[in-house]
Amino acid sequence: MRIFSILFKLLLVVTLLAGLTVGAAFLYYASTLPSLSVLSDYKPWLASRVYNPDGKLIAEYADEHRILVPFEKLPKQLIHAFLAAEDQQFYEHPGINPARILSAAVANLKAGHTVQGGSTITQQVAKNFLLSPERSLARKIxxxxxxxxxxxxxxxxxxxxxxxxxxxxxxxAYGVASAAWRYFHKRLDELTLAECAMLAGLPKAPSKYAPHLHPKLALQRRNTVLSLMEKSHFASADEVARAMREPLKTAPLPKAKLVNAYADEVYRQLEKRFGSKALRRGGLSIVVPYDAEAETAAIHALRRGVLNLEQEQFYRFPRHVDRTHWKELIDQWASKRDSKVLADDEIVPALVIETSKHRLRVHDGLKSFWISKPKWQWEKPEQAINQERAKGPRTWIAGDIVMLQGDGHGGVRLTQSPSIEAALYSIDLERGTMLARVGGFDYQVGGFDRVSQAKRQPGSAFKPFLYVTALENGMTPASIIMDAPIVFGNGSFDEYWRPDNYKNRFAGPVTLRDALEHSRNLASIRLLQDLGIERFLLALENYPLGRSFPKQLALALGVTEVSLEALTESYVVLATGQRWKPVAIAQVQDRFGHTLHRSVAGNRCAVCHQGPVPAASDSMRPATRVLDPVDSFLITNMMKGVIEHGTGRRALALGRPAAGKTGTTNKQVDAWFMGYTPQVLTGVWVGRDIPSSMGRRQTGAHAALPIWLEAMKHFHQNRPIRDFPVPDGIEFLDVDRKTGQPTQQDGHDVIHEAFRAGTAPLPSKASPDQRNEDGSFFELGL
Structure with a gap:
């Protein structure tokens, strides 16, 4: 009996010591545990979502893609699926489940490694919110x-x-709502029982059971969860049987519909205003005035236009591959092709596998076929980058890698990767919003945005700012200036500037309208001389050109550098007489629905399009009047003449009133067309990223205007034909197109000219030379 007494006492001491140890450990760990405030004040990282004006989701920004859902909106079958898979006694245990822990320990011991977890859902919440992911006894305690x-x-x-x-x-995907969207492109209330079970099977090993990566394992896991739901009485046998027969289908990740440089500009503005963390974690709801069809049309117009221009460039010696690599190359292309028919703005590589006198047999990865050899002028061998191939013949040979382009009729034509780039920027003048923005031929989001980042010389596209300044200072469209040779120098033969006109043609005395319509350089320089460089520089400060300019007469010819964005937004002033920033972000709300930002487009609310509105903040500031409505109308009316009679006649194909201006720099390095109707303004730049000549034909009218025309045709579908409204203070008079004098005759040389009221010329028999003597117009500067 004594030995039992000793053992009892010993057991009592051991139990007491163990209790004290456990108690001490509990007090130690309990005193170092984090607060539960992060749970009571749960504000997780949420995805910010971007919508178009119709409420359609077009983009998302997220460090963790999460969509917060209140408990009452969580479907019962989804809750039951997770309970069956993760914690069947969830509503019965006090946070830990000793029986499950013991069961998991036995299973893991038998397997020799971890095969089953013993954590409850509550323990997982503790781990995910409050603890590190380390595996240790201390963390489990x-x-x-x-x-x-x-x-x-x-x-x-x-x-x-x-x-x-x-x-x-x-x-x-973080959270069930995000997972439903990213796996099935569904809301939670649209999920089937089988889809709920698939999601519930993921926490155990998200990568292992991902249905898009391992469909067989995912199907097995889904069916296991369905069986557990039946055993736990969360679903009936019939429901489970039907769910198991349902095929496992996942949707591709939703592609962002907000694309190209438009997407980058929206993100840039949001990040600048709210910061990266708030944008990617704050669960913002963003409305942008995005028209996917307009952006797609602009991209198509630019890509097709660039490919058409490439047909006029020298053909570059292609890359050549040995016959032993043909099959590998063709198989590689086949794996990337998803359509047999090429769009007319799409290019793909192909291999020349056979040639004849007039045809090439090519293989594009899907099939081989014959195409006609185009008449293409090849580059000089000494200029070729591919010097090894340049040693061969200046024609196509078997083994050459060429590029094919769709012809718009189900066929193809030979092309090459573009050596020319382009950018397009469009503004909806009626709504005051950014309509389309294309940063380059093959623009990738986050890339070099040629709309804002490329600074290039605008050439004659800069002239309207000079001419409207002349109008502001008393000249009229019928005022006479001299278009004749002029030389500037400092007395040294080696240091002089002799500007000239395109093709060295001079017209003598011309009206202000004629000088702008035909983009006469020498007349523009003389106009700037007469106007005064200081006066012009002061006027330029009223435009959002984003820079200061040097005091030089070459400014009359656009010998300066600006971005397409700055130039297009400055044309807004010409078109409307007002300075305002086109809206790219209409409204932003936080996760609670509070409005953080709302923009004004010109004088209208960017969300409801009602106006006028008060200036509540910088983003709600209405437009600033820069030009008198009369001067805005006069310069627009003159630029209508550029299209009707001048360098922009190709734009007549738009079939509605439009104003515009071409621009071409020396040696055709840059080509521009800036043009607008009462509804839409679009600017297009074409050139090489490293400035160099595109060839003598590549003027603004030939290179940039066709892109502008195709895009504008689409933008004006379903828009009524409107002419530019005539403001108060305008009078019209028939004048001779050449002399600017009133006339009662009819014919091609007569124009119904617009004037500021009281400034129309009076009938006179004086010749232009005599008129110079009586000072009735600015000095000719001869």
């Missing part, structure tokens, strides 16, 4: 204590709400 505390503080439904919104489920 903290996890158990925290789980118990969580159960004492929050209801079971609140714990499930935290768990189902926080958990990572693979494919970049």
């Amino acid at each position: 903290r996890e158990a204590i925290l789980a118990y505390r969580i159960e004492q503080t929050f209801t079971k439904d609140e714990i499930l709400y935290l768990y189902l919104n926080q958990i990572y489920l693979g494919r970049g």
Whole structure:
């Protein structure tokens, strides 16, 4: 009996010591545990979502793609699927489940490695929110204590709400709503029982059971969860049987519909205003005035225009591959092609496998076929980058890698990767919003945006600012200036400037309108001389050109550098007489629905398009009047003449009133067309990224205007034909197109000219030379 007494006492001491140890450990770990405030004030990182004016989702920004869903909106079958897979006794245990822990320990011991987890959903919440992911006994102790505390503080439904919104489920999805969207492109209330079970099977190993990566394993796991739902009485046998027969289907990740440089400009403005963290974690709701059809049409117009221009460039010696690599190359192309028919702005590589006198047999990865040899002038061998191939013949040979372009009729034509680039920027003048923005031929989001980042000489596209300044200072469209040779120098033969006109043609005395319509350089320089460079520089400060300019007469010819964005937004002033920033972001709300930002487009609210509106903030500031409406109309009317009679006649194909201006720099390095109707303004630049000549034909009218025309035709579909409204203070008079004098005759040389009221010329028999003597117009500067 004594030995039993000793053993009892010993056991009592051991038990007491163990209790004290456990108690001490509990007090130690409990005193170092984090607060539960992060759970009670749950504000997770949320995806910010971008919508078009119709409420359609077009883009998302997220560091963690999460869509927060209240508990009452979580479908019961989804909750039951997760309970069956993760914690069947969730509503019964106090945060930890000793029986499940023991069962998992036995299973893991038998397997020799971890095959089953013993954590409850509450423990997972503790781990995911409050602890590090390390695997240690200390962390498990903290996890158990925290789980118990969580159960004492929050209801079971609140714990499930935290768990189902926080958990990572693979494919970049955090929380069940995000997973439903990214796996099935569905809302939670649209999920089937089978889809709920698939999502519930993911927490165990999101990568292993991802249906888009491992469909067989995902199907097995889904069916296991369905079986557990039946055993746990969360679903009937019939429901489970039907769900198991449902095929496992996943949707491709939704592609962003907000694309190209438009997408980059929206992101840039949002990041500048709200910061990267708020944008990617704040769950903002953003409305942008985006028209996907307009942007797609602009991209197509630019790409097709560039490819058409490439047909006029020298053909560059192609890359050549040995016959032993043909099959590998063709197989590689085949794996990337998803359509047999090429669009007319799409290019793909192809291999020349056979040639004849007039034809080439090519293989594009899907099939081989014959095409006609184009008449193409090849580059000089000494200029070729591919010097090895340049040693061969200046024609196509078997083994050459060429590029094919769709011809718009189901066929193809030979092309080459573009050596020319372009950019397009369009503004909806009626709504005051950014309509389209294309940063280059093959623009990738985050790339070099040629709309804003490329600074190039605008050439004659800069002249309207000079001419409207002349109008502001008393000249009229009928005023006479001299278009004749002029030389500037400092007395040294080696240091002089002799500007000239295109093709060295001079017209003598011409009207202001004629000088602008035909882009006469010498007349423009004389106009700037007469106007005064200081006066012009002061006027330029009224435009959003984003820079100061040197005091030089060459400014009359656009010998300066500006971006397409700055030039196009400055043309807004010419078109409307007002200075305003086109709206790219109409409205931003936080996760609670509070409005953080709303923009004004010109004088209209960018959301409801009502106006006028008060200036509540910088983003709500209405337009600033820069030009008198009369001067705005006069310069627009003169630029209508550029299209009707001058260098922009190709734009007549638009079939509606439009004003515009071509621009071409020396040696055809840059080509521009800037033009607008009462509804839409579009600017187009064409050139090489490294400035060099595109060839003598590549003027603004030939290179840039066709792109402008195709895009504008699409932009004006379903828009009524409108002419530019005539403001008060305008009078019209028939004048001779050459002399600017009133006339009562009819014919091609007569124009119904617009004037500021009271400035129309009076009938006179004086010749232009005599008129110079009586000072009735600015000095000719001869």
